Amino acid sequence: MHLFDRKKELISFLQEERDKNHTVGLVPTMGALHQGHISLVKKALLENDLVVVSIFVNPTQFDKKDDLDKYPRNLDQDISILKDVSEKIIVFVPSVDEIYGSNIASKHYEFDGLDKVMEGEFREGHFNGVGTIVETFLRTVSPDKAYFGEKDFQQLQIIRKMVELRKLPFQIIGCPIEREPHGLAMSSRNERLSKPTRKEASFIYETLQTAKSKFGTESASSIAGWVKDEFKKNPLFELEYFQIADEDTLTPILKKQENKKYRAFIAVYADDVRLIDNLRLN
Template sequence: MTVFSQKKQIETAVDALKGKQLRHGFVPTMGALHQGHLALVKKALTENDKVVVSIFVNPTQFDNKDDLVKYPRTLEDDLALLKTVSKDKILVYAPTVDDVYEGNTVSQSFDFDGLEFEMEGKFRNGHFDGVGTIVKRLFEIVKPQRAYFGEKDYQQLAIIEKLVDKHNIPVKIIGCPIYREPNGLAMSSRNTRLKPHYKKATPFIYKTLKTAKVKFGTKSASKVTEWVENQFAKHELLKLEYFIIADTKTLKPVKRKSEKRAYRAFIAVYADDIRLIDNIALN
């Protein structure tokens, strides 16, 4: 497995692939890899000759600087995990902040047609400008034919699709199903920081989402939301930040259901100081 720390190196390697008429997919990550990331890499390997995996903790998408400091950085472990998938078909780009931002570590401003102001956008100031900035930059460096993202960050996925469309970036975005731990908790690098008793409580999140899906079949969005809020109000450990049922295209909260539209339930929960997000398709 080849590891590149400079964009000039990865650009040269990508040009060589293109010269050989080889297709390469792209899986951008912030490291602290887990089986959810590996599922994306495996999917990419089935559709491409080579896969570039970036490992970069992007400072511009953290509104909470303490979260940036605490974010796990485990490059050696990450590389060992990737080698269990393939030793010769994965290229790793693990740059420094200066290599990516060239001394100007600030976000661009983006217009994502309002997607950026819903859900996460209401609670994480500037987050999606940071996401758009780094993803656009990585696409320019890696130049993939396809890029793979997990549906756990569904709003991010929708925004990246909008980014590609509005900026005419020649890459196909492929969303992949949420990869869950055996207890139902959506896999996240943050899960490793959960204290044992909080970790034991977290299956409640997915269990509640599944019940909300059933209730949405016969009840209004407002009734389902009220039920979810009541469930968490009674929970001793988990604190609900938001639960929203939204249109999958606009991400705006649904006011009245329509059989012609697709809906998804989105949730953000605090387990002590660890913020967990999840979502589920409703129809």
């Protein structure tokens, strides 16, 4: 395993590997690795000769400093986990200075409206921060393929749009959500939940599953009303939003169309921890 904290050294190393006709995959992470991340890494290893795993808690995608400060960090544990997966992994752990220098600020992107709904409504500037760091890593690593989990499905679609608009020659691969045994979508933030709340958080996925079963016979507005009522009955969780949207455009549904794919998206607070999830409905 190789470990780099400087872009220049990483770029030089990867160029030597490309000269040997080795393909390179990229899995960007913010650390606090779990089996969801590892599933991305394993898929990348199957499809590439080498895989770069970046570990970087990106300050520009946090709209609240408190959330940034509390984000779980355990670099030694992360490196140990990756060592157990494969020796073909290259770990990139840049500092904030290495990425941003003295100007810790996002670029501005136009995402054709994908950033104006759901997460974009509640997290000001979040997707500009995401676009900035992902573009930086893509241009630094120049991977053949980059891998992202579908738990952050809106983010995945925005990254695809950014690559399209910037005309970047990289393939973006979406990977299925990995879930804990009781259904909660795996997330680094889950570590901040109390054990009882973490177990009870299966309620979020169960609600999405029921919404999916209702989608065949009920209107989107009726389902949304039902979801809100269910959360009002459960004092452990505070619903921030529930939205059924077109999978490709993320446009909120007005009327079901047979040729469209729809997803239910949800954001919930539990123990003051913000959790998101989504589920394809048809």
